[in-house]
Amino acid sequence: MAVITTAEEALSHVKSGDRIYIHTATAAPQALVKALVNRSDTLRGVQIYHLHTEGEAPYVEDKYEGIFTTHVFFIGKNVRKAVATGRAAYVPVFLSEIPALFRREIIPLEVTLITVSPPDQHGFCSLGTSVDATKAAIEMSELVIAQVNRNMPRTLGDSQIHMSRIHYMVEKDDPIPEAEVLPLSDLSLQIGKYVASLIENGATLQMGIGEIPNAVLASLGHHRDLGIHTEMFSDGILPLVESGVINGKYKRKYPGKIVGTFAMGSRNLYDFINDNPAVAMLECSYVNDTSVIRQNPKVTAINSAIEIDITGQVCADSIGTYMYSGVGGQMDFIRGASLSEGGKAIIALPSTTSKGLSRIVPLLKEGAGVVTTRAHIHYVVTEYGIAYLYGKDMKQRAVELIRVAHPDHREALTKAAFDRYRASK
Secondary structure, three states, X not given: OOEEOXXXXXXXXXXXXXEEEEOOEXXXXXXXXXXXXXXXXXXXXXXXXXXXXXXXXXXXXXXXXXXXXXXXXXXXOOOHHHHHHOOXXXXXXXXXXXXXXXXXXXXXXXXXXXXXXXXXXXXXXXXXXXXXXXXXXXXXXXXXXXXXXXXXXXXXXXXXXXXXXXXXEEEOOOOOOOOOOOOOOHHHHHHHHHHHHHOOOOXXXXXXXXXXXXXXXXXXOOOOOEEEEOOEEOHHHHHHHHHOXXXXXXXOOOOOOEEEOEEOOOHHXXXXXXXXXXXXXXXXXXXXXXXXXXXXXXXXXXXXXXXXEXXXXXXXXXXXOEEOOOOOOHHHXXXXXXXXXXXXXXXXXXXXXXXXXXXXXXXXXXXXXXXXXXXXXXXXXXXXXXEXXXXXXXXXXXXXXXXXXXXXXXXXXXXXXXXXXXXXO
């Protein structure tokens, strides 16, 4: 049975050379992270693993070199500089496969640090906003330390963990980080409308967080019987759930339920998922499994990119050699949607960067990673329209993509396409 103690006492059981997994996104246990770093003068060679985390990541600071080495499966803003300077390292992997890295002991773990809701009358806590790969990490760790936080929503699905599986519990009620919901720009709304025109009634949706996904959701008010099976979701789903547009009626996997592996949004979202049997928070090895995704009807996967070349190659994790984010679940869902009956794989992005550079390019930048191949993409959507690439040859693809590029860049793209493929309008 778990021992209730202080963060300092709990983290005193971490040893030099331990491999530690830290809970994902808004569930990163800040009190435990702080206590771990405070022990730095007694530790050497500790390996830290995690996906994107919200909050501080002090263990990547230069002064902890030789004490903590960090490996990330997805690069958040709190470790981006450290990855660029070599103080942290990026591990490219599909989100669906991270639990297998732990269970097959390709990456063995000694310690897992988590945030949980308080135990219920039966002794079960909840992993709350993030299940993802954390369930597998818990299973494979010798030592599990939990920050018990009354602000963490109690979610259902794979998120339940009995307190007997936790070795030390630290009671600390930190605020759960919230994602700011910003007003939608005209550009995002235009992209959202184009994407919404591709979504059929009865479709199952996957989308992420941010202005474009929210703009898509804001454009779906007149749709019917939509379902959600997605790695993450945010506040944009709430009005559609309340109006009955999202009801999961035709889903074949968890019909009637919103399926996700982590959630990030406002307190309204956290209150919505709290103890809600209509929400199933499941492990990413299931949620992102292509063979599971494809069983739902009309899966419409909406993802974004940093840039896309005129053949349809999608770079979504780096700006040239500068690592920016990660592979995540884009390929899991792009492929799952492609194989779903009536499914659609969509890349939605503004036509230009904030500096006016084209995001549709003749060639990806030197060192840019291809997260999604040219063979996987069906649709590319910008504020200038919808390009349909599926079944198109290389010349036809170039013509389609140039058509939705920013007008200021079409002439240069057309010249590049002609030089390469003798492609013209």
